[in-house]
Amino acid sequence: MKIRDRYAPSPTGLQHIGGIRTALFNYLFARSKSGTFILRLEDTDRTRSDQSFVQNLYDTFKWLGIRWDEGPDCGGHFAPYIQSERSELYKKFAEELVGKGFGYYCFCTAERIDQVRQEREAARSPESGYDRHCRVIPPEEAARRAQAGEACTIRLKIPLGETTRFHDHLLGDIEWKNDDVNPDPVLLKSDGFPTYHLANVVDDHLMEISHVLRAQEWLASTPLHVIMYRCFGWEPPQFCHLPMVMGQDGKKLSKRHGATSIDEFRLQGYMPEALINYVALLGASYEDNRDIYSLQELEKLFCLEKLSKAPAVFDYKKLEWFNGQYIRMKSDDELAVLCLPFAIEAGLFGTEGKEPTADQHKLFTAAMPLIRERLVLLNEAPEKIAYLFSEPALPAAEEFIPKKSDRTGTIQLLQLGRELIPSLAQSPDDTTAEVIIKEKCEQESVKLGDVMMPLRVAITGSRVSPPLFGSLRLLGVEKSLQRVDKALALLTENGA
Ligand code: GLU
Ligand code: ZN
DSSP: OOOEEEEOOOSSSOOBHHHHHHHHHHHHHHHHTTOEEEEOBOOOOTTTOOHHHHHHHHHHHHHHTOOOSBBTTTBOTTOOOBGGGOHHHHHHHHHHHHHHTSEEEEOOOHHHHHHHHHHHHHTTOOOOSOOOGGGGSOHHHHHHHHHTTOOOEEEEOOOTTOEEEEEETTTEEEEEEGGGSOSSOEEEOTTSOBOHHHHHHHHHHHTTOOEEEEEGGGGGGHHHHHHHHHHHTOOOOEEEEEOOEEOTTSSBOOGGGSOOBHHHHHHTTOOHHHHHHHHHTTTBOOSTTOOOOOHHHHHHHOOGGGBOSSOEEOOHHHHHHHHHHHHHTSOHHHHHHHHHHHHHHHTTTSSTTOOOOHHHHHHHHHHHHHHGGGOSSGGGHHHHHHHHHSOOOOOOGGGGOOTTOOHHHHHHHHHHHHHHHHHHHTOSSHHHHHHHHHHHHHHHTOOHHHHHHHHHHHHHSSSSOSOHHHHHHHHHHHHHHHHHHHHHHHHHHTTO
16 A cells, blocks of 8 residues: 655744654654655644745755655645645535535624534534524525525535544544534635535545544544545545653643744754754653654654554653753754854854854864763853853952861962963873873872862862863963963952
């Protein structure tokens, strides 16, 4: 069987975690089966669809590195892949259903529908949805009225008293009494545009979609879709409704849980590899005791049997962990390229938006080994190495003083550190630097930490910083001495 699946978003909002999870699973399923992955834009809601959301979709998937084989931008045998460009087609199929007696014209006005709703409310009736008012109009009469131009929609004539059954890959056999299905929903609106149900079913059929992998929130629409396939005389695709993605509070993932659009993740310094890896694990597992997977590996390992029924919980901490792991895998040059836009934006090279000079760029790349192990998000890079690019603000005198020491003692410790600066800053590597400083400490009978701490504060402006020896090497002897002298001046002037 030829595997063909699709991501069929409605461009009515920015791409978010739930959406890319659906897209990714469809992509991976198609790849794992040497199938075809299709992008189809379901823009039948003309008021809510917007071109900017289409652009956001393209940008997001380009950034993630996920490509479809057929779609609006790359074409394909079943083009067009944008539903608003396929209107005539849906109309034809809706009329076909009317002709077969599985659909009917409805002439109800919005006012009438509203009135029915109000009356039910007043009577506390449990009924909802359309009251099937026009279902009983004789077809010839209805056709005549429609022909004469009377405003009308086309509704599905759900066969009552029957049960609709279908199989879901994950949830098993599902049964639904037709009387409980959305009562005779609109398929074609009075403006000639289709509703989601009609366009979705027609397109999945025409585009020869073999598998529908979509979020579980669509499960309630599936009986309706299966009924439509039967009315058309078509074979329905295989269904697999994916587990929901929840926030840690057990509620459906939403804005309340922080960044929701993929744009926001990108702007915060998450990397596509990390997002893909983490999202691929939302509701699926691959191999035991393993977390890290590249997209290429996932393309081989994905299978529907490894999906879980339970809702997936989205955990920012876990995503951060993945991001950190992928940062560690980058070379200095790669990491510098990734962090550079954040540094430029933060004004690391002078003013906000300023590009680095050649020297600054060199220093920036050279600083990557100092922060690689400490970065969780790319946007933290500029702040962590700012002290290499401009002099840090001098901390208060107390910041320099190690435990059990005092001002006078600290001045001596700093002076000792100062003496070591030329050899430390010119040492070829950390091991050599460590030997140098340790020997000195032994000679002078002082603790290594007591020498390192004030020196670190003087050089980096903080007690917590990237590695000191690497920082000294990057700053060079002259600048390092200046910073220590400034610190000494501060400690002395405040009355030692
Ligand atoms: N247009 C629907 C959406 O926005 C597609 C649902 C489906 O995959 O059938 O998610
Ligand atoms: Zn009606």
